[in-house]
Amino acid sequence: MSALQFEIQATCRETGARAGLxxxxxGTIETPVFMPVGTQGTVKGxxxxxxxxxxxxxxxxxxxxxxxxxxxxxxxxxxxGLHRFMSWPRPILTDSGGFQVFSLDTLRKVTEEGVxxxxxxxxxxxxxxxxxxxxxxxxxxxxxxxxxxxxxxxxATHHDALESMHRTINWARxxxxxxxxxxxxxxxxxxPIVQGSMYPDLRTACAEALLELDAAGYAIGGLSVGEPxxxxxxxxxxxAPLLPPDRPRYVMGVGMPEELPQYVSQGVDMMDCVLPTRxxxxxxxxxxxxxxxxxxARYIEDEGPLDPACNCYTCRTFTRAYLRHLFQAGEILFSxxxxxxxxxxxxxxxxxxxxxxxVGKFPEYLRSFQTGxxxxxxxxx
Amino acid sequence: MSALQFEIQATCRETGARAGLxxxxxGTIETPVFMPVGTQGTVKGxxxxxxxxxxxxxxxxxxxxxxxxxxxxxxxxxxxGLHRFMSWPRPILTDSGGFQVFSLDTLRKVTEEGVxxxxxxxxxxxxxxxxxxxxxxxxxxxxxxxxxxxxxxxxATHHDALESMHRTINWARxxxxxxxxxxxxxxxxxxPIVQGSMYPDLRTACAEALLELDAAGYAIGGLSVGEPxxxxxxxxxxxAPLLPPDRPRYVMGVGMPEELPQYVSQGVDMMDCVLPTRxxxxxxxxxxxxxxxxxxARYIEDEGPLDPACNCYTCRTFTRAYLRHLFQAGEILFSxxxxxxxxxxxxxxxxxxxxxxxVGKFPEYLRSFQTGxxxxxxxxx
Numbered sequence: 001m002s003a004l005q006f007e008i009q010a011t012c013r014e015t016g017a018r019a020g021l022x023x024x025x026x027g028t029i030e031t032p033v034f035m036p037v038g039t040q041g042t043v044k045g046x047x048x049x050x051x052x053x054x055x056x057x058x059x060x061x062x063x064x065x066x067x068x069x070x071x072x073x074x075x076x077x078x079x080x081g082l083h084r085f086m087s088w089p090r091p092i093l094t095d096s097g098g099f100q101v102f103s104l105d106t107l108r109k110v111t112e113e114g115v116x117x118x119x120x121x122x123x124x125x126x127x128x129x130x131x132x133x134x135x136x137x138x139x140x141x142x143x144x145x146x147x148x149x150x151x152x153x154x155x156a157t158h159h160d161a162l163e164s165m166h167r168t169i170n171w172a173r174x175x176x177x178x179x180x181x182x183x184x185x186x187x188x189x190x191x192p193i194v195q196g197s198m199y200p201d202l203r204t205a206c207a208e209a210l211l212e213l214d215a216a217g218y219a220i221g222g223l224s225v226g227e228p229x230x231x232x233x234x235x236x237x238x239x240a241p242l243l244p245p246d247r248p249r250y251v252m253g254v255g256m257p258e259e260l261p262q263y264v265s266q267g268v269d270m271m272d273c274v275l276p277t278r279x280x281x282x283x284x285x286x287x288x289x290x291x292x293x294x295x296x297a298r299y300i301e302d303e304g305p306l307d308p309a310c311n312c313y314t315c316r317t318f319t320r321a322y323l324r325h326l327f328q329a330g331e332i333l334f335s336x337x338x339x340x341x342x343x344x345x346x347x348x349x350x351x352x353x354x355x356x357x358x359v360g361k362f363p364e365y366l367r368s369f370q371t372g373x374x375x376x377x378x379x380x381x
Numbered sequence: 382m383s384a385l386q387f388e389i390q391a392t393c394r395e396t397g398a399r400a401g402l403x404x405x406x407x408g409t410i411e412t413p414v415f416m417p418v419g420t421q422g423t424v425k426g427x428x429x430x431x432x433x434x435x436x437x438x439x440x441x442x443x444x445x446x447x448x449x450x451x452x453x454x455x456x457x458x459x460x461x462g463l464h465r466f467m468s469w470p471r472p473i474l475t476d477s478g479g480f481q482v483f484s485l486d487t488l489r490k491v492t493e494e495g496v497x498x499x500x501x502x503x504x505x506x507x508x509x510x511x512x513x514x515x516x517x518x519x520x521x522x523x524x525x526x527x528x529x530x531x532x533x534x535x536x537a538t539h540h541d542a543l544e545s546m547h548r549t550i551n552w553a554r555x556x557x558x559x560x561x562x563x564x565x566x567x568x569x570x571x572x573p574i575v576q577g578s579m580y581p582d583l584r585t586a587c588a589e590a591l592l593e594l595d596a597a598g599y600a601i602g603g604l605s606v607g608e609p610x611x612x613x614x615x616x617x618x619x620x621a622p623l624l625p626p627d628r629p630r631y632v633m634g635v636g637m638p639e640e641l642p643q644y645v646s647q648g649v650d651m652m653d654c655v656l657p658t659r660x661x662x663x664x665x666x667x668x669x670x671x672x673x674x675x676x677x678a679r680y681i682e683d684e685g686p687l688d689p690a691c692n693c694y695t696c697r698t699f700t701r702a703y704l705r706h707l708f709q710a711g712e713i714l715f716s717x718x719x720x721x722x723x724x725x726x727x728x729x730x731x732x733x734x735x736x737x738x739x740v741g742k743f744p745e746y747l748r749s750f751q752t753g754x755x756x757x758x759x760x761x762x
Contacts, residue, residue: 040706040707040710040712041703041706041707041710042707042712042714044712044713044714045713045714045717046714047694047698047714047717047718048698049694049698066710070706070709070710071681071702071706071709075681075682075702078682079684079700079702079703085700085702085703085706086703087698087699087703300452300456301456301459303460313428313430317428317429317430317468318468319460319466321452321456321460321466322422322460322466322467322468325421325422325451325452325466326421326422326423328451328452329421329422329451331421331423331425332425332426332713332716332717333423333425333426333427333428335713336426336428336713336717337428
């Protein structure tokens with residue numbers, strides 16, 4: 001009945017972690033999964049064949065706000081949807097645009113009906129409603145869509161967070177109703193988003209209200225907005241257990257590599273973040289030996305691979321010294337190779353986590369990871 | 382005896398065109414050949430695997446000036462040379478740095494001993510002599526090196542061009558002598574460069590003087606410096622027949638796709654130009670249907686491939702509309718995909734030219750190309 005079928009393959013005996021398969025119209029996603037971000041219809045610096053052949057990414061995320069403005073969702077719909085437009089055959093998750101809109105300096109007005117904002121490209125006025133963002137995502141042909149939510153900055157008062165939470169719940173109801181009328185036969189899911197700032201009582205109330213929608217999956221939003229990291233973890237710890245155990249749980253916009261196992265241990269199945277891609281372009285690289293800031297002079301004559309434990313094209317082929325040279329020279333190839341590696345690092349970590357859950361060793365994985373004795377995840381045989 | 386072995390496989394019965402094999406320590410180059418430019422130790426936007434797997438480029442060019450300044454030729458030598466530093470297993474041709482130095486606004490002084498200049502990176506003073514540029518290129522481990530030459534701007538008076546020609550000849554003698562003392566066992570060639578501005582008598586005199594060096598190959602330089610295109614062709618027509626028929630002839634810094642067959646018809650075996658790579662990044666794409674300026678509104682909804690006659694990854698996979706979107710959005714992937722296609726276009730054209738020579742149909746190729754009935758070269762098999 002649902003557009004998504006979520007099949008849990010293994011659950012951890014000590015934590016909330018689970019490994020599963022999320023079946024969509026464009027293929028199956030092995031969970032827990034980290035989703036690379038493809039903001040404007042491309043994961044910056046990578047071609048679809050890189051994502052498939054080098055990284056075996058099973059799903060990517062695209063940003064509704066950006067694609068709505070340019071090239072326009074109607075144009076993409078005329079091309080048969082975003083999969084075809086960008087030549088990406090696998091599943092796509094789209095956000096609702098809310099996060100970007102609420103990050104704009106040019107945000108104009110939030111009402112019960114939606115949000116009025118100005119384009120960062122040309123200043124034109126636009127309006128997103130819970131219904132219109134569903135329509136935009138349907139036009140994009142997304143496999144997993146998000147409801148419009150209000151994403152509060154941190155910190156927010158309890159009063160503001162309460163009011164905002166009610167708006168998010170209301171928008172979710174309106175958007176979900178619209179989705180049920182429009183989605184027929186399209187094989188796409190719509191996830192409501194739990195908000196509530198950093199207040200456990202609001203997170204709880206919001207989750208409980210959204211459960212009424214009986215959605216195919218649920219997201220936890222409003223994190224990574226400047227709060228301390230333990231607060232993000234705490235909000236997920238409060239919220240995740242309230243969400244249906246037989247549906248995927250998605251924490252939006254996280255996280256650092258060392259946080260991923262923590263979220264998984266709380267029962268989170270899906271995550272995304274611009275960290276690996278953005279940091280790559282800025283020369284911040286994640287490795288099994290820790291962070292590499294490639295511009296540092298220590299790498300000038302470093303003949304070693306970026307990450308000796310990594311089997312990606314970048315690490316198999318080039319030295320740190322060469323990567324540093326490319327970075328210093330401002331070469332495009334640096335962004336390409338660095339992005340390839342950073343995403344691979346995140347995906348390999350998730351594959352290691354998934355493997356540990358499947359073989360019943362996630363508690364050991366988590367302990368060794370926490371003590372730092374295992375900077376690198378277990379790899380599949 | 383020579384580091385290069387040039388084997389002529391076929392010569393055209395009506396023109397000076399020939400097809401050959403140029404054997405180097407890092408592999409064999411099928412000629413005539415167009416060499417993609419890898420200025421700073423990377424062909425901008427492409428990884429070595431793209432150059433090998435997608436384009437089958439047999440040789441690339443690297444710029445001595447840039448690598449000398451950053452990361453430094455001594456550093457590259459410690460890494461075992463440029464091939465190893467950039468993970469490029471095939472032949473490399475390096476220029477002498479002269480062209481870049483003479484293009485600098487900060488050029489300080491030219492003497493009989495060499496040229497004093499300031500780095501465009503930090504203003505530091507440096508000196509290139511005919512000997513030192515050989516040493517730098519030896520450190521890089523280039524397969525085909527160039528002598529230091531003085532590259533005059535256009536137009537130049539006959540008096541200035543004569544004086545400059547004598548300096549270039551003198552530098553070639555000094556540089557070649559130094560090369561003969563230094564190159565032993567290194568399997569690298571050094572090409573002298575014919576100068577003489579746009580004066581046929583000077584081109585002739587320069588070529589004749591350089592023949593004394595009995596080099597493994599000769600270059601024709603000082604073109605593409607702002608002169609009308611028919612003048613470039615005329616200078617090559619004057620010079621090429623004077624060069625040894627059993628050695629490769631290399632015209633530096635040319636040209637437009639439509640000019641390549643013309644140069645080949647004059648007996649040119651090697652060419653290079655930044656045109657396909659630089660134009661790609663600026664959204665100017667070469668196709669069998671003519672130039673595509675991808676930012677134009679006409680491509681907004683164009684569902685066709687960039688070039689229907691091209692089999693490159695870009696043309697096989699994406700629409701013009703998507704490429705335009707990437708360009709407008711400033712995405713890195715645009716530069717990658719556009720560069721991949723533009724170089725493929727040049728290399729496929731050269732493969733078509735070579736095939737026509739081998740099967741004895743180059744005159745027909747040339748005629749059909751000139752009349753425009755064959756925008757696309759003959760393809761092999």
